[in-house]
Amino acid sequence: MYCKTWGGNRHSMQIDRRKVIAALGGTLAVQSMDAEARAEALEGYLSDELDMSVFSKLGAPSKSMTVAELDGQIDRRPLRRGIGTLFSSGGTNPFGNRLPGEPANVPRLAPMPATPTLLDFFKLRFAPATHVLQSADKALTAGLPEDIVLACLLHDVAQTLMKADHGWWAAQLFEPYVSKKVTFAIRYHQALRFYPDPSVGYEYPQLYNLIFGTDYTPPPYIEAAHKYCRDHKWYMAARQITINDLYSFDPNHVVDPAKFTDIIGRHFRQPKEGLGFDNSPTAHMWRTIANPDAPL
Numbered sequence: 001m002y003c004k005t006w007g008g009n010r011h012s013m014q015i016d017r018r019k020v021i022a023a024l025g026g027t028l029a030v031q032s033m034d035a036e037a038r039a040e041a042l043e044g045y046l047s048d049e050l051d052m053s054v055f056s057k058l059g060a061p062s063k064s065m066t067v068a069e070l071d072g073q074i075d076r077r078p079l080r081r082g083i084g085t086l087f088s089s090g091g092t093n094p095f096g097n098r099l100p101g102e103p104a105n106v107p108r109l110a111p112m113p114a115t116p117t118l119l120d121f122f123k124l125r126f127a128p129a130t131h132v133l134q135s136a137d138k139a140l141t142a143g144l145p146e147d148i149v150l151a152c153l154l155h156d157v158a159q160t161l162m163k164a165d166h167g168w169w170a171a172q173l174f175e176p177y178v179s180k181k182v183t184f185a186i187r188y189h190q191a192l193r194f195y196p197d198p199s200v201g202y203e204y205p206q207l208y209n210l211i212f213g214t215d216y217t218p219p220p221y222i223e224a225a226h227k228y229c230r231d232h233k234w235y236m237a238a239r240q241i242t243i244n245d246l247y248s249f250d251p252n253h254v255v256d257p258a259k260f261t262d263i264i265g266r267h268f269r270q271p272k273e274g275l276g277f278d279n280s281p282t283a284h285m286w287r288t289i290a291n292p293d294a295p296l
């Protein structure tokens with residue numbers, strides 16, 4: 001058996017030649033490929049395997065399940081999968097599985113300043129926020145407009161409050177503070193992520209087979225939201241979130257939220273009273289994130 005470690009120190013991965021050949025369609029299929037096709041197929045295989053190893057560290061099940069199998073686990077879980085990540089220790093990853101070594105109890109949260117800003121929430125409540133920071137960084141590197149970078153930065157942070165329907169929750173949370181285009185993009189990324197768009201190279205994420213089930217079909221309201229968004233003048237704003245969404249999370253790529261200070265300053269209306277205390281229609285949502293320990 002030929003084994004090789006791939007990916008350097010950050011992600012060591014053992015690969016088995018026989019498994020690779022089988023995954024590429026068998027010996028005959030591999031022999032019929034030219035060198036370039038073979039290299040491409042191998043790269044695809046390795047990238048899938050690398051994703052799987054990262055996903056399993058994040059709590060993914062070892063094999064994909066059907067929708068019915070995942071539903072069958074509902075009353076065998078201590079937590080509902082849609083719970084906001086601030087409200088429990090462990091099991092708040094998209095798979096709803098507790099990781100070995102996750103503490104039994106929730107951590108004590110650092111107090112918030114009297115007039116909290118968006119960056120305070122990033123540092124004290126959304127942290128580590130690795131996924132959105134990496135997404136926004138990717139959008140920035142791609143040279144996208146600042147409002148789209150901001151949309152990427154904000155698109156998933158409402159998952160601290162609620163993971164179920166997080167696109168709608170997030171859009172509502174940010175509505176008083178950002179442009180309509182940014183909230184549109186955030187709201188509709190939730191539906192668009194299920195629908196490939198080959199014209200921009202967006203494919204259905206492999207990760208979703210693990211999260212939603214291998215035979216998952218989005219419900220009618222998601223299908224309707226996708227259709228509505230498709231024909232909208234801001235379709236590409238929402239699509240850009242899905243393009244810059246990172247489905248393989250690299251824990252070693254650290255991005256400081258302060259990097260986005262200027263963009264936030266130009267595109268986020270920070271209330272002088274502080275988020276939660278400005279009597280906006282969503283101030284209560286900010287207070288709940290600031291103090292999820294409030295008993296009632």
Ligand SMILES: [Fe+2]
Pocket residue numbers: 155156166167189190
């Ligand atoms: Fe999302």
Ligand SMILES: [Fe+2]
Pocket residue numbers: 131155156245246
């Ligand atoms: Fe995301």
